[in-house]
Amino acid sequence: MRALAAAALAGVLVAVLPATAALAANPKPDVAVTSAADKANYAVGETFTITVTVKNKSSVDAKHVHYTGGDSEGVDGVVYGELSTGFDLAAGATKTVQLTGKTNHVAWQLGRGYVAFELTADNGEANDADNVTGVRLLVAGAFDDLGGYVFQSESYDAEWTPQTPGVSGVKVVATSADGETKYAEAVTDAKGLFRLAHLPAGEVLLTFTAPAGWKTLAGENGEDDHTPAQVIADDSDEPYIFVPAKKVAVSSPSVSPSASSSSSISPSASSSAGPGLPVTGDNTMLLVGAGTVAVAVGIALALVARRRRVHLQA
Structure with missing residues (x-):
């Protein structure tokens, strides 16, 4: 089997090498x-x-x-x-x-x-x-309007129809193709319709900012918040930009433990209590208790000594 494989490889080399040599001998211009x-x-x-x-x-x-x-x-x-x-x-x-x-x-x-x-x-x-x-x-000098719809869908390649529910409150900003110059902005109405007025003819970039709970599916694969568009002067006024948007979960703001604990103390309670003891690394309550015990012991010893003196005098 090894002899057959070697023979086959040799046959391939014999067939390829002349063709390679021919190509090397007859190169083409670039x-x-x-x-x-x-x-x-x-x-x-x-x-x-x-x-x-x-x-x-x-x-x-x-x-x-x-x-x-x-x-x-x-x-x-x-x-x-x-x-x-x-x-x-x-x-x-x-x-x-x-x-x-x-x-x-x-x-x-x-x-x-x-x-x-x-x-x-x-x-x-x-x-x-x-x-x-x-x-x-x-060629500069021409201007026209541009319109479109942002509509409800779960897929970026969905098709819009007049019966499709729109997404309101989406801000649409038109800029130059490189994003450097802002031309106009609009907000979608209850039907999801937006209109951008007096845009220069040529390529523009549309960027969409959806309200909370929505995500626009713009771009080639629906993964962007922007899409290119072409403004054509003297064109029909019919909207021809269609961008799907889907519902997403709204995350609630988290409250830190320090903020919640500090907020549980009312200003009136803290002010009426007067100035508090300084906070140190020692256990303040333990020290107070020890001091109280020491005072009580001192008083008891003093009473016992006084009774002994009275007894001796008698």
Whole structure:
């Protein structure tokens, strides 16, 4: 059996080693790409320029590097230039190219547009993880309201219906996506409905603070008290944020023994008693009792001595 296993292992090595050697003899280029916009914010209809940096991290020349596809939103007339026609990139070399386009009304509604794409070479790609890039183009100036419901449920993936009971008294705070800037806050009504007014178009973060006895099941798995949301200008006024909340036990505040013992003594009783004896480490009652006994013994001895004197004189 050992001879058969050894033979099988040798067969595997014989089959794998030539393939490995072939791969080593024919490596592929490794095209890495990054991109950046020329401005932090744009107006509707404004031209943008995206600078794209392409690097060949391999020891093999990349042949005809070009963009193979991508996605975009809120932009018009994107011109890819050399990324469309293609170019060769030597091993270890870096090249900078540009693409241009214009923002449109959709970018204003969403608060941003974006351009994303992928680059590859005709002679292959060694690593698909770093040849994809994208840029967000922020377009400020649009505002709209945002509404939703906090409703009763035991599951984070429950669906809301108009008949579902709501949870009132939940505070909802809208901030920027990074949580740094506060935009607005609201409190849910008896139906669990909340409305946040005049939020900037774009991504916001909603944080929920439930009243005692309730826990909101927000986030992807219902384990958070916050959830991201998208504000779209000129959108429908219908609420579209739905967050479940479940009942939880309310813990009662604990009372410390020292507090309860001190509270059992009324101020009037302590004040009427007058100043008390100082508290020391000795047993005060024992000392008082011993003193009393000593006084009684002294008086008895004095009486006995007096009787003896009277008797002698007689």
